[in-house]
Amino acid sequence: MGEIQCAFKMKLKPGMAEEYKRRHDAIWPELKKVISDSGVYDYSIFLDEETNILFAYQKLKPGNKADEQKNDPVVRKWWDMMADIMDVNPDNSPVSIPLKQMFHMD
Template structure:
């Protein structure tokens, strides 16, 4: 994902104040230990979320609260026409357990 330049503090503020109903939905679907990192040079955002074994995240994108969050964040991020964040898959080059 990509943050628009100059919105670093606003992005952090909005996530520090994440809506309880969105946080609850993610937890109910099996998401835990969720972090987002910012590369300040490229304004790239990298999200890492751990999922429980029985996680059900396949259809999160149709949830009204998630779509509302996308709308809320659209003014400070690169987005698709539906306001979902522009995402780019990354190739895993190393993993250690």
């Protein structure tokens, strides 16, 4: 089995695009390590400026443990830091809505 593709959407609070970009430009090395070690690679996030919707796209290695990131203290600390500029759940995780793949071209 090859790579797995994953896409989801999240939402920024109004006026927070520059701050979101600033924080991600300074992403913590330890957070990048947690993400990579869980089997996620080729990770991009795009912004629809009209709606403040973030579109995230990841490739995951077979046997990845991406679902376990939520248990890592570094990830939880990041969520807490981001909670003031995004729509979040009660645990400060971003509200994340999976998207169904409708087309892929190699």
